[in-house]
Amino acid sequence: MNTSTQLSPLRKTTKHEQAEALAVEQAKHFGIDPNSEYGMSLVELATTLYKANNKTHDLWAITVEGLSDLDKSDRIAWFNAKRFLSFQIAKILDNLQNPMRATYQSIATNNGNFASKGAYPIFDNVAAIFSASPVITRTATYLFACTEWIEDAFNGKEPLHDIYSRLLNPTSIALANHMVDLEAGERANQYLAWNFNSGMAAIDGLLSHLLGYEDIVLASRNIYGGSYQLLEDWFAKPSNLNVAVEWVDGYSGDDFAKRLDEVAEKYADRIANGKRIYVYLESPCNPHGYVLDVAAISxxxxxxxWDVIVDSTVGTPMLHPVLKRDDVMERPDYVIHSYTKELAGSGTTTAGVVIGRNETMFIPKGESVPFTKPNGDEVTIEWNNSLFWNVYYIKGAFLDADKAFEVLNGMKTYEMRVVQKTINTLTLAKIFDAHPDINVSCPALPDSDNYLHCQKNMYLGLPAALFTIDMEGNGNRAPINREVFKQFFDMLEPAIGMQVSLGQTNTVALCPALTTHSELSDSALSEAGIKPTTMRLSIGLEDPRMFIAHIIEAATLSIDNKHPEFSQSFPCAEQIDDIYLQTYTQVHDKIVRNQPSFNTLRR
Ligand SMILES: Cc1ncc(COP(=O)(O)O)c(C=O)c1O
Incomplete structure (x- = not known):
């Protein structure tokens, strides 16, 4: 956009370029005589604003050019100088409220039934710019400046103007921007996020955007039951998109490479007709918390x-930093999170997000942009093939302001929660692993076949707070009787919540075969390694030893009736304290040693 005409109400049609001429034109557009005393004052102010806008663009250009060469003290100086300019500009707006309010009152208070209009909030919203938390913008609609600006807004060319909160809402945008910063780190300017009303809405939104009729999805075996159902029961349905859904048992790049080649051969006809393969991953995955080698698979x-999608909900950006890799080939094309879980953290809202490269997420209406794919292929993306216009603008699953605010609030503490939960997870996994009748599937245990992937792909090799145990016997140990297991499971409250979901402050347990994965057939359950007594534990913030104390009592009342040694077979009290102490100190030690040095922080 032409920066000199950007502020004009006739920005698209004006013939003027100079600030003063634009200001005169503006006065006339609103019925003001520019030669009147009021008109002259208005024109002078508007002229100054046009010039100020040009200067702001100059500052922007200098910032973009110079930022990377600055040392830290200059960056701090530049930031604060601009920060103060924001206050100055806002102060002008605030001062402008006085004459505007007086004029408004002279019109409004004379008219009947004015209460029904509600407050005219432009007067009072200015100070909200400086609210220390993102403002909850609870509105369906927004005030428009003038027709030519609205036209730009409808074409995605005027970011100041939100139109309707189902599409864009400032609180939700604040969350999306923050999420990109967390997930992409120093490459945040290459990525964009769109928020959805739930994790499933995010998954559905992205798949609806990407998948066409008879495309092919190659998915990792262990995914959330809802995602499985969406793929198999909706996308694969012949009367819907007839998408071919294929599965991979394995975690490594080689496992996926092999399956990709098999699948490409199997669907050679479809591919010859332009159909595409999409790789859909969940890592760490439901329910065992196993980790995929996302970098190698990508x-x-x-x-x-082929494009790669990863649902990284369980790992969070901290534990599972999939976009923070230098080689773009190793980065998935899209990252999904259900905010409902660890990021929001308290289990009081549902929300989700898709993060992708700018060019794939939004392009102003009518435009197209060149895009270099990770493998170097050059393509052109048309505006209507960006996620925003293809899905978001048309469908209705955008996140509302209240929920966005709640997620933002929760995210402030998520890293601290993750550290404590990692400690609790490791402690519990080790204690259960020491029991001869309990099989533990947790990627952080060195004897897990997923251990190396966990070490390679998770932050400091730390596990997410999700794993499973079962009591189906092993070696010469008989399975635990199903009836007493059920009795035992029914006695887990109040120590462990019998609830679905994960990533909450409290620890919750469920039997996937009966709940989250009940959509799977018996054979699909067995392929996913889910047994009748598999118990999924989503670990919370409580002292993990408290669960063991409770579990021993519950087992005494139930399992011991058929397996008398069961409750006695946990490690002894001193060993349990010791495991906790060691795990606690080892994890903190690892984390603190991995923090940047003071010299790095100074750079
Ligand atoms: C890994 C994973 N992804 C996505 C979802 C769906 O998220 P939501 O419940 O916010 O729709 C879940 C829900 O449990 C999940 O566990």
Whole structure:
């Protein structure tokens, strides 16, 4: 956009370029005689604003050019100088409220039934710019400046103007921007996020955007039951998109490369007709918390030209930093989170997000942009093939302001929660692992076949707060009787919540076969490694030893009736304290040693 005409109410049609001429034109547009005393004052102010806008763009250009060469003290100086300019500009707006309010009152208070209009909030919203938390913008609609600006807003070319909160809402945008910063770190300017009303809405939104009729999805075996159902029961349904859904048992790049080649061969006809393969991953995955080698899988998929989606909900950006890799080939194309879980943290709202490269997420209406795919292929993306216009603008699953605010609030503490939960997870996994009748599936245990992937892909090799145990016997140990297991499970409250979901402050347990994964057939359950007594534990913030104390009592009342040694077979009290102490100190030690040094922080 032409910066000199950007502020004009006739920005699209004016013939003027100079600030003063634009200001005179503006006065006339609103019925003001520019030669009147009021008109002259208005024109002078508007002229100054046009010039100020040009200067702001100059500052922007200098910032973009110079930022990377600055040392830290200059960056701090630049930031605070601009921060103060924001207050100055806002102060002008605030001062402007006085004459505007007086004029408004002279019109409004004379008219009947004015209460029904409600307050005219432009007067009072200015100070909200400086609210220390993002403002909850609870409105369906927004005030428009003038027709030519609205036209730009409808074409996605005027970010100041939100139109309708189902599409864009400032609180939700604040969350999306923050999420991109957390997930992409120093590459945040390459990525954009769109928030949805739930994690499932995010998954559905992205798949609806990408998948066309008879495309192919190659998915990792262990995914959330709802995602499985969406793929198999909706996308794969012949009367819907007839998408071919194929599964991969395995965690490595090689496992996926092999399956990709098999699937490409199996669907050679479809691919010859332009159909595409999409790789859908969940890592760490439901219910065992197993980790996929997302970097190697992305590499293998990109080499073959296929896009990669990863649901990274369980890992969070802290534990599972999939976008923070230098090699773009190793980065998935899209990252999904259900905010409902660890990020919001308290289990009081549902929300979700999709993060992707700018060019794939939004392009102003009517435009197209060149895009280099991870494997170097050059393509052109048309505006209507960006996620915003293809899905978001048309469908109605955008996140509302109240929920966005709640997620933002929760996210402030998520890293601290993750650390404590990691300690609790490791402690519990080790204690259960020491019991001869309990099988533990937790990628952080060195004897897990997923251990190396956990070490390679998770932050400091730390596990997410999700794992499973079962009592189906092993070696010469008989399975625990199903009836007493049920009795035992029914006695887990109040120590462990019998609830679905994960990532809450409290620890919750469920039997996937009966709940989250009940949509799966018996064979699909067994392929997913889910047994009748598999118990999924989503670990919270409580002292993990409290669960063991409770579990021993519950087992005494139930399992011991058929297996008398069960409750006695946990490690002894001193060992339990010791495991907790050691795990607690080891994890903190690892984390604190991995923090940047003071010299790094000074740079
Ligand atoms: C890994 C994962 N992804 C996505 C979802 C769906 O998120 P939501 O419940 O916010 O729709 C869930 C829900 O449990 C999940 O566990």
């Amino acid at each position: 590499y293998a998929s990109h080499t073959r030209g």
